Amino acid sequence: xxxxxxSRQSSQNPARPWPPVSVxxxxxxxxRHLRDAVRQVLEQDYEGPLEVVxxxxxxxxxxxxxxxxxxxxxxxxxxxxNPTGRTPNALNAAIAASRNPIVARVDGHAILPRDxxxxxxxxxxxxxxxxxxxxxxxxxxxxxxxAVACAMTSKIGVGNARFHTGxxxxxxDTVYLGVFRRSALDRVGGYDEHFLRAQDWEMNxxxxxxxxxxxxxxxxxxxxxPRPNVRALAKQYFHYGRWRRVVSRTHQGTINLRYLxxxxxxxxxxLGLVVSPFFLPGLIIxxxxxxxxLAGSVLTGRGLPGAALVRLPLVYATMHVSWGTGxxxxxxxxxxxxxxxxxxxxxxxxxD
Numbered sequence: 001x002x003x004x005x006x007s008r009q010s011s012q013n014p015a016r017p018w019p020p021v022s023v024x025x026x027x028x029x030x031x032r033h034l035r036d037a038v039r040q041v042l043e044q045d046y047e048g049p050l051e052v053v054x055x056x057x058x059x060x061x062x063x064x065x066x067x068x069x070x071x072x073x074x075x076x077x078x079x080x081x082n083p084t085g086r087t088p089n090a091l092n093a094a095i096a097a098s099r100n101p102i103v104a105r106v107d108g109h110a111i112l113p114r115d116x117x118x119x120x121x122x123x124x125x126x127x128x129x130x131x132x133x134x135x136x137x138x139x140x141x142x143x144x145x146x147a148v149a150c151a152m153t154s155k156i157g158v159g160n161a162r163f164h165t166g167x168x169x170x171x172x173d174t175v176y177l178g179v180f181r182r183s184a185l186d187r188v189g190g191y192d193e194h195f196l197r198a199q200d201w202e203m204n205x206x207x208x209x210x211x212x213x214x215x216x217x218x219x220x221x222x223x224x225x226p227r228p229n230v231r232a233l234a235k236q237y238f239h240y241g242r243w244r245r246v247v248s249r250t251h252q253g254t255i256n257l258r259y260l261x262x263x264x265x266x267x268x269x270x271l272g273l274v275v276s277p278f279f280l281p282g283l284i285i286x287x288x289x290x291x292x293x294l295a296g297s298v299l300t301g302r303g304l305p306g307a308a309l310v311r312l313p314l315v316y317a318t319m320h321v322s323w324g325t326g327x328x329x330x331x332x333x334x335x336x337x338x339x340x341x342x343x344x345x346x347x348x349x350x351x352d
Contacts, residue, residue: 018048021117021179022098023106026082026090027067028057030108034066037108038077046117052077055094057085088191088199095190104179111223120179123169123217130184130212131204133175134220136163141225143307147315148226148233150304156296157319159258162216172216174204179220184212194336197243205251230314234322241326242334249335262324265289293317 023041027034034054041052054067056079064079071077080097082090095103102124104117113119123132138153140146151157158164163176178200188206191199204214227233241262248255272285290313297312304312 018046018118018121019102020049020051020100021046021102021104021121022100023050023052023104023117024091024094024098025052025054025106025108026057026087026094027054027059027063027108028082028085028090029059029061029063031059031061031063031066033108034063035070037106037110038070040112041106042074042076043114044112044117045114046121048121049100050076050117051098051100053094053098054079055082055090055097056080057082057090086193086196088193088195091199092190092193095185098182101182102179103182103185105177107177109225110177113221116220116222117179119217119219123215123220124179124181127215128213129215130207131175131178131180132215132217132220133163133178134217134222135166136176136224137221138164138224138226140308142228143305144230144311144315145226145228146304146308147301147311150301150308150312151315151319152224152226154296154300156300157316159261161258162218166218167216169217169219170215172214173208174201175214175216176200176222176224178204187212192336195243195246197239198247201244202247202250205247205254230318233315234318237319237322238326241323241328242330243326244323245327245330246334246336249332259327262320263327264324266321266324266328 025037025041027037030037038052038054042050044050054071054077056064056067067079071079078097080093082093084090091105102121104120106112119134120132123129136152138149140149153165155165161174162172163174184207187210188203191203192206195202208214227236244259248259269286269289272282274282276282293313293316297309297316301309301312
Protein backbone atom coordinates (compact mmCIF):
# COMPACT_ATOMS: atom_id res chain seq x y z
CA UNK A 1 0.00 0.00 0.00
CA UNK A 2 1.37 3.43 -0.93
CA UNK A 3 2.30 6.07 1.67
CA UNK A 4 0.13 9.11 2.10
CA UNK A 5 0.32 11.50 -0.88
CA UNK A 6 1.62 14.42 1.19
CA SER A 7 4.18 12.50 3.25
CA ARG A 8 6.51 10.69 0.90
CA GLN A 9 9.70 12.16 2.36
CA SER A 10 11.79 10.30 4.91
CA SER A 11 10.52 10.35 8.47
CA GLN A 12 14.08 11.41 9.44
CA ASN A 13 13.60 14.75 7.69
CA PRO A 14 12.32 17.28 10.25
CA ALA A 15 10.95 19.50 7.45
CA ARG A 16 8.76 16.75 6.00
CA PRO A 17 5.05 17.50 5.64
CA TRP A 18 2.86 15.49 8.00
CA PRO A 19 -0.63 14.43 6.90
CA PRO A 20 -3.69 15.89 8.65
CA VAL A 21 -5.17 13.77 11.45
CA SER A 22 -8.71 13.71 12.83
CA VAL A 23 -8.99 12.54 16.44
CA UNK A 24 -12.45 11.19 17.30
CA UNK A 25 -13.62 11.01 20.92
CA UNK A 26 -16.84 9.30 22.06
CA UNK A 27 -17.76 10.79 25.45
CA UNK A 28 -20.50 10.28 28.02
CA UNK A 29 -20.49 11.77 31.52
CA UNK A 30 -16.92 13.04 31.12
CA UNK A 31 -17.25 16.51 32.66
CA ARG A 32 -14.28 15.97 34.98
CA HIS A 33 -11.84 14.63 32.40
CA LEU A 34 -12.88 16.01 29.01
CA ARG A 35 -10.89 19.24 29.01
CA ASP A 36 -7.66 17.46 29.97
CA ALA A 37 -8.33 14.71 27.42
CA VAL A 38 -8.70 17.23 24.59
CA ARG A 39 -5.70 19.26 25.76
CA GLN A 40 -3.39 16.24 25.64
CA VAL A 41 -4.44 15.62 22.04
CA LEU A 42 -3.94 19.22 20.91
CA GLU A 43 -0.54 19.31 22.64
CA GLN A 44 0.74 16.21 20.82
CA ASP A 45 4.27 16.38 19.42
CA TYR A 46 2.86 16.27 15.91
CA GLU A 47 3.60 18.89 13.26
CA GLY A 48 0.70 18.12 10.94
CA PRO A 49 -2.79 19.68 11.11
CA LEU A 50 -5.06 18.29 13.82
CA GLU A 51 -8.77 18.35 14.47
CA VAL A 52 -10.71 16.84 17.37
CA VAL A 53 -14.28 15.66 16.88
CA UNK A 54 -16.12 15.08 20.16
CA UNK A 55 -19.26 12.94 19.93
CA UNK A 56 -21.32 13.64 23.04
CA UNK A 57 -23.92 11.24 24.38
CA UNK A 58 -26.87 12.18 26.64
CA UNK A 59 -24.85 12.79 29.81
CA UNK A 60 -26.09 13.38 33.34
CA UNK A 61 -23.41 15.96 34.07
CA UNK A 62 -22.07 19.06 32.25
CA UNK A 63 -20.22 17.15 29.52
CA UNK A 64 -22.16 18.91 26.74
CA UNK A 65 -21.46 22.37 28.17
CA UNK A 66 -17.76 21.60 28.61
CA UNK A 67 -17.48 20.24 25.06
CA UNK A 68 -19.24 23.28 23.61
CA UNK A 69 -16.96 25.62 25.56
CA UNK A 70 -13.83 23.85 24.29
CA UNK A 71 -15.07 24.10 20.70
CA UNK A 72 -15.80 27.81 21.17
CA UNK A 73 -12.24 28.36 22.40
CA UNK A 74 -10.43 26.38 19.67
CA UNK A 75 -11.54 26.14 16.06
CA UNK A 76 -9.79 22.77 15.74
CA UNK A 77 -12.47 21.20 17.96
CA UNK A 78 -15.87 20.12 16.61
CA UNK A 79 -18.81 18.78 18.66
CA UNK A 80 -21.43 16.41 17.26
CA UNK A 81 -24.40 14.78 19.00
CA ASN A 82 -24.79 11.09 19.77
CA PRO A 83 -28.42 10.80 20.89
CA THR A 84 -28.20 7.03 21.42
CA GLY A 85 -25.33 7.19 23.90
CA ARG A 86 -23.91 4.00 22.31
CA THR A 87 -20.18 3.86 21.64
CA PRO A 88 -20.22 2.56 18.03
CA ASN A 89 -22.85 5.18 17.09
CA ALA A 90 -20.70 7.88 18.66
CA LEU A 91 -17.66 6.73 16.73
CA ASN A 92 -19.50 6.66 13.40
CA ALA A 93 -20.99 10.12 14.02
CA ALA A 94 -17.52 11.49 14.72
CA ILE A 95 -16.02 9.77 11.67
CA ALA A 96 -18.74 11.25 9.47
CA ALA A 97 -18.01 14.74 10.80
CA SER A 98 -14.23 14.43 10.44
CA ARG A 99 -12.32 15.49 7.35
CA ASN A 100 -8.80 14.11 7.34
CA PRO A 101 -7.17 11.05 5.71
CA ILE A 102 -6.08 9.62 9.08
CA VAL A 103 -8.58 8.99 11.87
CA ALA A 104 -7.42 8.28 15.43
CA ARG A 105 -9.76 6.95 18.09
CA VAL A 106 -9.10 8.31 21.57
CA ASP A 107 -11.22 7.70 24.69
CA GLY A 108 -12.00 10.29 27.32
CA HIS A 109 -9.92 8.57 30.02
CA ALA A 110 -6.97 7.63 27.81
CA ILE A 111 -3.60 9.17 28.69
CA LEU A 112 -1.47 9.40 25.55
CA PRO A 113 2.30 9.75 25.28
CA ARG A 114 3.24 12.99 23.50
CA ASP A 115 4.59 11.14 20.45
CA UNK A 116 1.51 8.93 20.05
CA UNK A 117 0.23 10.39 16.77
CA UNK A 118 3.72 10.84 15.31
CA UNK A 119 4.55 7.19 16.01
CA UNK A 120 1.20 6.08 14.58
CA UNK A 121 1.62 7.96 11.31
CA UNK A 122 5.21 6.75 10.89
CA UNK A 123 4.05 3.17 11.48
CA UNK A 124 1.19 3.49 8.99
CA UNK A 125 3.63 4.69 6.35
CA UNK A 126 6.37 2.16 7.08
CA UNK A 127 4.08 -0.89 7.22
CA UNK A 128 1.29 0.02 4.80
CA UNK A 129 -1.19 -0.97 7.51
CA UNK A 130 -4.81 0.17 7.59
CA UNK A 131 -4.87 0.41 11.38
CA UNK A 132 -2.12 0.67 13.98
CA UNK A 133 -2.43 0.62 17.75
CA UNK A 134 -0.45 -0.17 20.82
CA UNK A 135 -0.60 -1.22 24.44
CA UNK A 136 -3.50 -0.76 26.83
CA UNK A 137 -1.19 0.00 29.75
CA UNK A 138 -3.38 -0.47 32.82
CA UNK A 139 -2.18 1.53 35.81
CA UNK A 140 -3.99 1.57 39.15
CA UNK A 141 -4.00 4.00 42.04
CA UNK A 142 -5.89 2.17 44.81
CA UNK A 143 -4.83 -1.34 45.90
CA UNK A 144 -7.79 -2.88 44.05
CA UNK A 145 -6.97 -0.96 40.85
CA UNK A 146 -3.32 -2.01 41.15
CA ALA A 147 -4.41 -5.65 41.37
CA VAL A 148 -6.63 -5.22 38.30
CA ALA A 149 -3.80 -3.53 36.41
CA CYS A 150 -1.53 -6.48 37.21
CA ALA A 151 -4.15 -8.98 36.06
CA MET A 152 -4.89 -7.03 32.86
CA THR A 153 -1.22 -7.11 31.86
CA SER A 154 -0.59 -10.79 32.59
CA LYS A 155 -1.25 -13.87 30.48
CA ILE A 156 -3.09 -15.48 33.39
CA GLY A 157 -5.59 -12.66 33.34
CA VAL A 158 -6.04 -11.92 29.62
CA GLY A 159 -4.21 -14.60 27.66
CA ASN A 160 -1.59 -13.69 25.08
CA ALA A 161 -3.18 -10.58 23.56
CA ARG A 162 -0.22 -8.31 22.83
CA PHE A 163 -2.16 -5.09 23.32
CA HIS A 164 -2.52 -6.19 26.97
CA THR A 165 0.74 -7.97 27.69
CA GLY A 166 3.15 -6.37 25.20
CA UNK A 167 5.44 -8.00 22.68
CA UNK A 168 7.14 -7.33 19.38
CA UNK A 169 5.67 -5.11 16.69
CA UNK A 170 3.85 -6.95 13.92
CA UNK A 171 0.50 -7.97 12.42
CA UNK A 172 -2.30 -8.49 14.93
CA ASP A 173 -5.95 -9.51 15.08
CA THR A 174 -6.82 -6.32 16.92
CA VAL A 175 -5.18 -3.43 18.78
CA TYR A 176 -6.16 -0.95 21.47
CA LEU A 177 -8.03 2.15 20.23
CA GLY A 178 -6.52 2.46 16.74
CA VAL A 179 -5.24 5.00 14.21
CA PHE A 180 -6.84 4.28 10.83
CA ARG A 181 -6.58 5.17 7.21
CA ARG A 182 -9.90 6.73 6.30
CA SER A 183 -9.91 4.62 3.14
CA ALA A 184 -10.10 1.49 5.32
CA LEU A 185 -12.98 2.88 7.37
CA ASP A 186 -14.82 3.75 4.16
CA ARG A 187 -14.11 0.31 2.72
CA VAL A 188 -15.70 -1.59 5.63
CA GLY A 189 -18.43 0.94 6.40
CA GLY A 190 -17.09 2.03 9.79
CA TYR A 191 -18.13 0.49 13.09
CA ASP A 192 -21.02 -1.96 13.14
CA GLU A 193 -23.56 -0.28 15.39
CA HIS A 194 -25.09 -3.62 16.38
CA PHE A 195 -22.13 -4.37 18.65
CA LEU A 196 -22.42 -2.52 21.95
CA ARG A 197 -19.13 -4.13 23.00
CA ALA A 198 -16.30 -5.77 21.05
CA GLN A 199 -16.89 -3.31 18.21
CA ASP A 200 -13.12 -2.76 17.82
CA TRP A 201 -12.35 -6.46 17.41
CA GLU A 202 -15.26 -6.89 15.02
CA MET A 203 -14.25 -4.01 12.76
CA ASN A 204 -10.59 -5.04 12.75
CA UNK A 205 -11.78 -8.47 11.64
CA UNK A 206 -13.58 -6.92 8.68
CA UNK A 207 -10.53 -4.83 7.82
CA UNK A 208 -8.42 -7.98 7.71
CA UNK A 209 -11.08 -9.93 5.81
CA UNK A 210 -11.07 -7.26 3.09
CA UNK A 211 -7.31 -7.49 2.62
CA UNK A 212 -6.16 -4.86 5.12
CA UNK A 213 -3.39 -5.09 7.68
CA UNK A 214 -3.79 -4.38 11.41
CA UNK A 215 -0.44 -3.64 13.05
CA UNK A 216 0.60 -3.74 16.70
CA UNK A 217 3.12 -1.02 17.65
CA UNK A 218 4.30 -1.38 21.29
CA UNK A 219 5.72 2.17 21.27
CA UNK A 220 2.11 3.42 21.27
CA UNK A 221 1.57 2.92 24.98
CA UNK A 222 -1.70 4.36 26.32
CA UNK A 223 -2.33 4.59 30.06
CA UNK A 224 -5.66 3.04 31.08
CA UNK A 225 -7.40 3.39 34.46
CA PRO A 226 -8.96 0.06 35.59
CA ARG A 227 -12.38 -0.39 37.18
CA PRO A 228 -12.38 0.64 40.87
CA ASN A 229 -14.27 -2.25 42.50
CA VAL A 230 -15.39 -5.86 42.11
CA ARG A 231 -18.88 -4.99 40.92
CA ALA A 232 -17.67 -2.71 38.14
CA LEU A 233 -14.98 -5.18 37.07
CA ALA A 234 -17.46 -8.08 37.00
CA LYS A 235 -19.90 -6.07 34.90
CA GLN A 236 -17.16 -5.08 32.47
CA TYR A 237 -15.91 -8.63 31.91
CA PHE A 238 -19.40 -10.14 31.85
CA HIS A 239 -20.28 -7.92 28.90
CA TYR A 240 -16.91 -8.60 27.25
CA GLY A 241 -17.70 -12.31 27.29
CA ARG A 242 -21.32 -11.84 26.25
CA TRP A 243 -20.49 -9.72 23.20
CA ARG A 244 -17.44 -11.76 22.21
CA ARG A 245 -19.83 -14.67 21.70
CA VAL A 246 -22.05 -12.45 19.56
CA VAL A 247 -19.00 -11.72 17.40
CA SER A 248 -18.26 -15.45 17.11
CA ARG A 249 -21.82 -16.12 15.97
CA THR A 250 -21.58 -13.36 13.37
CA HIS A 251 -18.14 -14.28 12.06
CA GLN A 252 -17.74 -18.05 11.98
CA GLY A 253 -14.28 -19.42 12.77
CA THR A 254 -13.13 -16.43 14.85
CA ILE A 255 -13.13 -18.24 18.20
CA ASN A 256 -10.06 -20.02 19.57
CA LEU A 257 -8.89 -21.81 22.71
CA ARG A 258 -7.95 -18.57 24.46
CA TYR A 259 -11.56 -17.42 24.31
CA LEU A 260 -12.97 -20.83 25.20
CA UNK A 261 -10.84 -21.28 28.34
CA UNK A 262 -12.94 -19.10 30.71
CA UNK A 263 -16.36 -20.55 29.74
CA UNK A 264 -14.92 -24.08 29.88
CA UNK A 265 -13.53 -23.40 33.37
CA UNK A 266 -16.83 -21.92 34.56
CA UNK A 267 -18.83 -24.86 33.22
CA UNK A 268 -16.44 -27.39 34.74
CA UNK A 269 -16.44 -25.71 38.16
CA UNK A 270 -20.22 -25.42 38.17
CA LEU A 271 -20.53 -29.11 37.33
CA GLY A 272 -18.06 -30.02 40.05
CA LEU A 273 -19.98 -28.05 42.67
CA VAL A 274 -23.32 -29.56 41.59
CA VAL A 275 -22.12 -33.16 41.83
CA SER A 276 -19.94 -32.70 44.93
CA PRO A 277 -22.74 -33.47 47.46
CA PHE A 278 -23.11 -36.88 45.83
CA PHE A 279 -19.58 -37.33 44.47
CA LEU A 280 -16.98 -35.65 46.66
CA PRO A 281 -14.16 -35.75 44.04
CA GLY A 282 -16.24 -33.20 42.11
CA LEU A 283 -14.59 -30.58 44.34
CA ILE A 284 -11.27 -31.32 42.69
CA ILE A 285 -12.13 -29.01 39.78
CA UNK A 286 -13.06 -25.83 41.70
CA UNK A 287 -10.39 -26.63 44.29
CA UNK A 288 -7.78 -27.04 41.58
CA UNK A 289 -8.81 -23.73 40.02
CA UNK A 290 -8.52 -21.97 43.37
CA UNK A 291 -5.02 -23.37 43.94
CA UNK A 292 -3.98 -22.39 40.42
CA UNK A 293 -5.22 -18.82 40.93
CA LEU A 294 -3.40 -18.53 44.26
CA ALA A 295 -0.17 -19.83 42.75
CA GLY A 296 -0.56 -17.58 39.69
CA SER A 297 -1.12 -14.58 41.92
CA VAL A 298 2.12 -15.25 43.78
CA LEU A 299 4.02 -15.53 40.50
CA THR A 300 2.54 -12.51 38.75
CA GLY A 301 2.08 -10.28 41.80
CA ARG A 302 5.74 -9.82 42.60
CA GLY A 303 6.41 -6.16 43.26
CA LEU A 304 2.82 -5.35 44.15
CA PRO A 305 2.12 -3.72 47.53
CA GLY A 306 0.76 -6.21 50.04
CA ALA A 307 -2.73 -4.68 49.97
CA ALA A 308 -2.89 -5.17 46.20
CA LEU A 309 -1.38 -8.66 46.27
CA VAL A 310 -4.03 -10.03 48.62
CA ARG A 311 -6.72 -8.76 46.25
CA LEU A 312 -5.15 -10.30 43.14
CA PRO A 313 -6.74 -13.80 43.45
CA LEU A 314 -10.19 -12.18 43.76
CA VAL A 315 -9.49 -10.04 40.69
CA TYR A 316 -8.38 -13.01 38.59
CA ALA A 317 -11.42 -15.04 39.62
CA THR A 318 -13.76 -12.11 38.93
CA MET A 319 -12.36 -11.61 35.44
CA HIS A 320 -12.40 -15.30 34.51
CA VAL A 321 -15.80 -16.19 35.97
CA SER A 322 -17.52 -13.04 34.72
CA TRP A 323 -16.15 -13.38 31.18
CA GLY A 324 -16.95 -17.10 31.08
CA THR A 325 -20.45 -16.62 32.46
CA GLY A 326 -21.15 -13.82 30.00
CA UNK A 327 -20.02 -16.04 27.13
CA UNK A 328 -22.09 -19.02 28.27
CA UNK A 329 -25.26 -17.02 28.91
CA UNK A 330 -25.06 -14.74 25.86
CA UNK A 331 -28.64 -14.89 24.53
CA UNK A 332 -29.21 -15.68 20.85
CA UNK A 333 -31.42 -12.58 20.60
CA UNK A 334 -28.26 -10.44 20.78
CA UNK A 335 -27.02 -11.98 17.54
CA UNK A 336 -26.97 -9.75 14.52
CA UNK A 337 -29.89 -10.60 12.22
CA UNK A 338 -28.75 -12.21 9.02
CA UNK A 339 -30.01 -10.56 5.82
CA UNK A 340 -32.89 -12.46 4.28
CA UNK A 341 -32.14 -13.91 0.84
CA UNK A 342 -33.93 -12.12 -1.95
CA UNK A 343 -36.77 -14.07 -3.49
CA UNK A 344 -36.38 -14.87 -7.14
CA UNK A 345 -39.01 -13.38 -9.40
CA UNK A 346 -41.05 -15.50 -11.82
CA UNK A 347 -39.01 -14.03 -14.65
CA UNK A 348 -35.79 -15.19 -12.98
CA UNK A 349 -37.14 -18.71 -12.43
CA UNK A 350 -38.03 -19.22 -16.07
CA UNK A 351 -35.10 -17.32 -17.55
CA ASP A 352 -32.91 -19.35 -19.92
